[in-house]
Amino acid sequence: MPHPTDSRPIVLLTDFGHIDAFVGILKGVILSIHPKARMVDLCHEVAPQDIGHGAHLLDISLEYFPKGSIFCAVVDPGVGSSRRAVLVETTDYFLVGPDNGVLWPAAGRNRIRRIIHLTRSRYFLPQVSTTFHGRDIFGPVAAHLSAGIDPGAFGPQVSCLTPFAFPEPKPIAGGMILTVRHIDTFGNIGLNLTREQFRQFADKGFCMRVNQVDITGHYHSYAAAPEKIPFVMTDSAGFMEIAVKNGDAASRLHVKKNDPVVLTARGEKNDDGGL
Template identity: 40%
Template structure:
């Protein structure tokens, strides 16, 4: 993944002291009980995750907590942003997603909470919510400044406990986004995932390898239409034959894009559309990332025929 300079989004037109009328339905929930998902790079060896859960439950005892993952590689904002993007659509509307991958903790980076058409997001303003906002339109965002929704004193190194967890608890209890602080309209964004179409080639990059060593790429979303694939490309939908496509990655050329891992023999490389609707490179019952020495940012190309 290209991790170049971060950018900010255009103003949403929110005025200080106001909230978006378009967000009114989600800011005033019909049910006071919400799911809170947690995604961090804290790991499981320390008590950080448990402490955050304790803070949430102390303030919102009826909240339902779901661990997405706490094994994001330390400080890997781009990986966390993609994982959140893949998981958020499966939660019920009105869920609260608390994400803390925060190498800038204690700096001038802002703590924020966001309302979209489907959900709330709470975490640092460092690009974590870039990809979910590309699919789930922003309705309102605030900076977490209100002292009532912070622990005191606030640590310079654990905002997950002292700022983000109390804010998530407030939203999980049915509180309004606007209670948490003033509106903001210039959220930090990561660069777009690499996806380029030129001639008869689609170019992307490896994003990360999952636990099985499958290399997840930026080429997607992809949808099956019979034995053809349709790519949601920047210039519009692109339809091509899956069987005749050639995937070039890590010095290998793989003919055809498959439906599932079982389409390859044990020990063979395979290109397929994974469960996130993105192109994956796998090694049947092995690690494609290790075998091909693939890492984030490595190029991948599909040469296709209509």
């Protein structure tokens, strides 16, 4: 790895939330091991134990961080079970976390160099609990790694990583059934559909039906859309979303995570504000 360890921030992604001291304790442990560690919060409001949510946030965020960054991703419903703790070294990044799928999509963005099974307890806290491996294992390993310990020191190399598959759009006659992947802070409705997957529909005209509402507008920015009418656009990560200009689409359409959305071709180009 050509990057000096000084430029390796530890990027934290968890479902620990903000009402407890879990995130603070994790940081205390890291600083106790590596007092000069630089830590950055990616997100701590992953839906509790929702591996897919964590995997998605890690996946879309990874490449905005400096090469050499150490991601410590703790969404860990299997803590205390036999699921493995791993460190994945890719061409550009390090990923530390439970081997339950949360690291999979992000790991696939680069070439994987090696996967280390974290077994060397000298790099853990002296007491390892059955409930908080962020504090006891993942944080300490990330801290030692940021301090310059070689990945190979943390345990034996293993050959595979637990995969995670995001739900794909389901083909139906003349279209597909999508799933609401998440609702963001602004009430925008994130879909499991990439810009590329949407292109054929955008080109030929489409209708998106959600909760008995038909959406046919397609704009390239919130600003270009008319007020109050739900429309489709590309979000900042390259996925399609349903939005309402200066409004909250999810509240307006009574949509929640995992709801289905039916996308069909219309054979007639949509109003798109001259996209």
